[in-house]
Each structure stands twice: as C-alpha cells, then as structure tokens.
Amino acid sequence: MQQERFLLLLSRKFAGECTARELKELEQLMQQQPDLRLLATQFPQHAHLHNSADEDEAEAAFAAHGVKMQLSGRMDPASPHRMVPEDVPIRVSGWNRKLGALLACSLVMLAVAVVYIDKKDPEPPLVNAEVVTRKGATSTLQLPDGTKVWLNADSKLVYPQTFAGKKREVTLSGEAYFDVSRDNLHPFIIHTDKIDIQVLGTAFNVKSYPQEEVVETALIRGKIAVTFNGAPEEKVILQPNEKLTYRKTATAAIPRVQVSTIQAPDGSSIPETAWIRHKMIFANTSMLQISQVLERRFNVVFVFDDEAVKKYTYTGSYEDESLEEILEVLQICRPFHYTKTGSEIRVKS
Amino acid sequence: MDKIPADIGLLQRSVAYQRDQRAYHDLFTHFYHPLVRFAVNIVKSKEAAEEIYSDVFLKLWDMENALAEIENLRVYLFRSVKNASLNYLSRYYKVPSIDLDSIHLEMIHEVKTPEQSLLHAELNRKATLAVRSLPAKCQLVYTLIKENGFTYKQTAEIMDISVNTVEGHMTTALRKLSVMLQAYLPPRTN
Numbered sequence: 001m002q003q004e005r006f007l008l009l010l011s012r013k014f015a016g017e018c019t020a021r022e023l024k025e026l027e028q029l030m031q032q033q034p035d036l037r038l039l040a041t042q043f044p045q046h047a048h049l050h051n052s053a054d055e056d057e058a059e060a061a062f063a064a065h066g067v068k069m070q071l072s073g074r075m076d077p078a079s080p081h082r083m084v085p086e087d088v089p090i091r092v093s094g095w096n097r098k099l100g101a102l103l104a105c106s107l108v109m110l111a112v113a114v115v116y117i118d119k120k121d122p123e124p125p126l127v128n129a130e131v132v133t134r135k136g137a138t139s140t141l142q143l144p145d146g147t148k149v150w151l152n153a154d155s156k157l158v159y160p161q162t163f164a165g166k167k168r169e170v171t172l173s174g175e176a177y178f179d180v181s182r183d184n185l186h187p188f189i190i191h192t193d194k195i196d197i198q199v200l201g202t203a204f205n206v207k208s209y210p211q212e213e214v215v216e217t218a219l220i221r222g223k224i225a226v227t228f229n230g231a232p233e234e235k236v237i238l239q240p241n242e243k244l245t246y247r248k249t250a251t252a253a254i255p256r257v258q259v260s261t262i263q264a265p266d267g268s269s270i271p272e273t274a275w276i277r278h279k280m281i282f283a284n285t286s287m288l289q290i291s292q293v294l295e296r297r298f299n300v301v302f303v304f305d306d307e308a309v310k311k312y313t314y315t316g317s318y319e320d321e322s323l324e325e326i327l328e329v330l331q332i333c334r335p336f337h338y339t340k341t342g343s344e345i346r347v348k349s
Numbered sequence: 350m351d352k353i354p355a356d357i358g359l360l361q362r363s364v365a366y367q368r369d370q371r372a373y374h375d376l377f378t379h380f381y382h383p384l385v386r387f388a389v390n391i392v393k394s395k396e397a398a399e400e401i402y403s404d405v406f407l408k409l410w411d412m413e414n415a416l417a418e419i420e421n422l423r424v425y426l427f428r429s430v431k432n433a434s435l436n437y438l439s440r441y442y443k444v445p446s447i448d449l450d451s452i453h454l455e456m457i458h459e460v461k462t463p464e465q466s467l468l469h470a471e472l473n474r475k476a477t478l479a480v481r482s483l484p485a486k487c488q489l490v491y492t493l494i495k496e497n498g499f500t501y502k503q504t505a506e507i508m509d510i511s512v513n514t515v516e517g518h519m520t521t522a523l524r525k526l527s528v529m530l531q532a533y534l535p536p537r538t539n
Contacts, residue, residue: 004520007527011519015494015501042530043495043523058381062374065403074410 002029006036014043127161133174135299138275143170146181147188150276153296154209175207177276180222195246198225204238205272212292218243218262218272228257243272274317280326281317290314290330291347298323299343306349309336357422364410365417377406380423383497384430390492391434391449391485392441401433421503427493428507449485479529483522486510490518491526 009026012018018026030037131151133139139151145163155174168188180188180199190197192208194215202222208215217226219238226236226244238244241262250256262270263283271281280297282290288310291302300323304310312334318326327338327345337348357379363372381402388398405426409416419425439447480488486508493499493507501519505512 004524007520007523008516011494011516011523012501015504015519016498017501039527039530043526054382055378058378061381061385061399061403062377065377065406068403068407069410072407074407 002033003036005029006033010040128158129161130156130158132156135296138278143168145183145186145188148179150177152176152207152275172206172208174209175205175275177203177205177273179203194229194248196227196229198227199223207272209292212289213248215246215248216243216272218270220273279317279319282314284313284315286310287312287314287330287336287347291345294323294326300340301344303344303346305346306336309347309349312336361419361422362417365412365414368413373410376409376422380426384426387427387489387492387497388430388434390489391431392437397437397441398434401430401437405429405433424499424503424506427497427499428509431489431507449489479526480522482529483525487518487522487525490515491522494519 006026006029009018009022009029012022013026030040131139131141133151133153133155135154138153141149141151141157143149143159143163144161145168147168149157151157152175155172155176157170157172157174157176159170163186166186168183168186169191170189171191173193178188178190178199180202188199190199190206192206192215193210194208195217197204197206197217199222202219202224204217204219204222204224206217217224217238219240219242221240223240224238226238228234228246236244236257236259238259243260243262245258245260247254247256262272271283274281280293282293288304291304291310294300295302314330314333316329316333318329321329323345324340330336339346357376360369360372360376363369364376384405385395385398385402388401389395392398392401408429409426435447435449439445480491483491490504490508493504494501499507501512501515504515508515510518
C-alpha cells in the first residue's frame, strides 16, 4: 500500500505535478524506508548532454532537409536569407531541380569511376596504423569502419588505415575493449599471440599481455568465435556474459581452455571491463595478478622477495586511489611489507 | 533543450510572417535530437525517424501564418511526430491504422540508441533496457515525462489520452521498473 502511494507520488514528482504537501509526504516515506530512497535514484538518468557531434548531426540533417525544401520548390529564391548555415555550400537558384538531377548523375558517375579504379587495381597497398599506450595511460580510438576501441595501458593495436578486402583484421598485444560496428559481410578478426577472435558485430574485452600467463576474452553482447593458434580446427563460440580463459602452459589439473560466466561482485559493474572507467576490481585475485595490474596502472615494477605473498588473494575495487593507498588497504586485509625505491616496489612477507 | 534558451515564440513568428529561413533552421536544429529520439522509440529505426521529423518540419513551413498561432510548439511537435510515426508504422505493416497497444516488441528489430553508449554505467544500461521492455504506451509516457520534462497535461495532449490515464501509465511504468531495478540493487545490509 505504501509502495503504491510512493510510486504515485514519485510519478507526480517526475512530472513536476507534486504539491508542496505531497513532496513532504514523499520525503517522509523515503526517510522511513531508505530502500525506497535508493530505488528512487535508480531510475535511468537521461543525461543527454549536448556535444558538438550532436550539433553536427542536427546541422547535417538540416542540410539534407534544405535540399528537400529546394527540390520541392518550397524555397523562395528571392529570399535574402540563406537556407543553410554559411559553411554548407548549397546554392539557391531557379535551377534547383536540374541542379539536383545533375548532382545525382555526377554521384553515380563518381561511383562508377570508383568501382572501375577498384577493379583495375585490386590490391591497393595496405598502410598500417599503430596505436601504442604506455604504462599508466589508456586510449580510446575509432577504427575506419566505426568500431570503437578502448585500449588499456601497455598495449598495442595494429590496424590498416582502410579496411580493404573481405575481412577486417587487427592485431592486439595487451588489453582492449571492442565495440565492433556491425557488418555481416566483413567479419572482424582480432589476432593475438595465442588466439584469434572472429566477430560479426558485438562488444567484448580481450586481454593478451605477453608477460601474463593467461589470455582472456569476455563477451558483453553479441557472439564471437575463438580459435587457437596452432589448432585452427578447434573453435569455441561464446555467448553474452561468458568469458574464455586460455592458459599458456598446460597442466594436468587445470584445462588449458575454460569457459565461465562473468561474475559481477557488486551487481553493477563487471571486473573484466572495469578498467574502461578507470576502475580496478579484484575478486579473489592473487597478489601476483594484482601486481601486474598495478604495474601497468602506475608504471612501477614489483619484485617479490617472498614467493608466498604472490599467492595471497584479495577482493576489492579501486578507482581514484593512489598506489600507496591501495597497498595500504591490501595490507590491512592480509599483511605484508613493502619498500618503494623509485619505481620499484619490493614486497616481503 | 539545455542549449539555446531561444525564444521559440519569436522564431515561430519570424518563420510564420517573414518566412525567415535562419529562424526555421534554428527551430529545426533545436528540436532535432529530442524528437528524433522520441520517434525512434516508436518506429525503432533511426532513418525512418529522421524522415518523419523532416516531413513534420516541411508541414510546419507550409503552415505559413497559422504557425504563429500554435500555443506550445514543443507539445505540438511531439504530438505531430507521434501521429506521423504511427502512420509510418501502419504503412510499414500494411494495416489501415495502428494503435500503440498493438505494437509488439518482437515485431520490431533491435535498434541501437544513444542510450546504449558503452560509457554508461552497467546499471544505467540495464535500467535503460528495462525501460525499453515496458509496454509501448507506458514507455512513451515515461519518456515524455522523465526524459523530456512534460507535465501530465502536456503528455495527455501529445498522446491523445486523459490526464488520469497518463498518471496510470506513469505509475505502472514506475511499478514495473522498480521490480526490475530491485533485482540490480545491492543486497540489503540488515
């Protein structure tokens, strides 16, 4: 009953229809039940901030609209006002229809010309671009096909400046999150040291640092196929929220390839992609793995004087904390000692 | 909305009486994003939504002096875009007329909206997905109020329903959403 009243009042509040008395009542309800207050903050925020890309989009839409206006004869040719803003070159004249037809013709000719040139020279030289991130830095970029890539620290992505041919192929060393533009005709393939990942249009994380023992790929949405270098006939298809772990050294106890479900410890963000938001999430993670993450994040080197400490495990999430603050928290959970000289962190038990 | 607090009425009159194309441009770009987003909610296609918006604006130009008489242009445009979107759907599915209640989600192909941007927190992403799983009318009422800041009365006018029905849809939307959202909330500590 109270819940229903709460929802009614919240509806009115969102619509700006609450009376002063109702606002007070709502506030009281939320004071009595903190759960309701929490719930009230969970409704999606539509923070549609205006940015220049949005403005460009609106301008482009208006330019197209302007052509429509001219072609339908709605434009007053004698008007001193121009239909479009200064930098969009659309002329106002009585020849609009003919001009439009001419324009369309020349576009078709251009298209023919392009196809012709393409046929003549089927293998244009491929120029590769390379993006490298240092330790302590991440980068975001957009590939020529519109695919978005978040590149984590100490990583390298090699991609062609234009995607030609049947496949879109890139090579990754390190860690990256991909949001691949959908294009069923041109599969997107990521080559890493040990595994290849083929996608059709999806978002997922790949972690393949040469110095780390495991290679991981975590799928957020869509579908990907993973193949293993040296065993091209083997193929694993991942479903959303699944993660594939590949071990570089095989042991009898643990299989080389494992597929598991992505776990979100706090119910909101998943550890595999936390780094995109500059967050580090550890869930039962060994000190060795944590040190590798911290090395990349803070550009330091860990030296372990005591092998046992490497196996300590920790759970926690960090965002803006300094290296010292993070180590302090870890020490509270399970004590160890460390000394810092320059960029070297020496760890003892 | 958050930019140019332009005097819409002044722009309206400039277009209506002076056929001012610069003012027309300003109106077009000012309302572009919220209305195209709104149309996408209904027709589930960005291209179709842009087409619908452009057509609505052609009609606005053709109104000439009558344009100056529109009391609240924003409400008028939302209402026009809603009607044009329903017409589009009835043409698309080749039925004489379409009611929002008869739109099933499975009829509609997946569309990528700006809300789906990856930088959004996971929770916000899930919540946005939850909004899109609401029944069509609930979803539109919710979007008009929560996203576009319309009052009950304005929403009623846009949707051609009564104020009471608006409130009913809005509380239903909040009830359904809160059930879905509760699943994502951190577990109670007590």
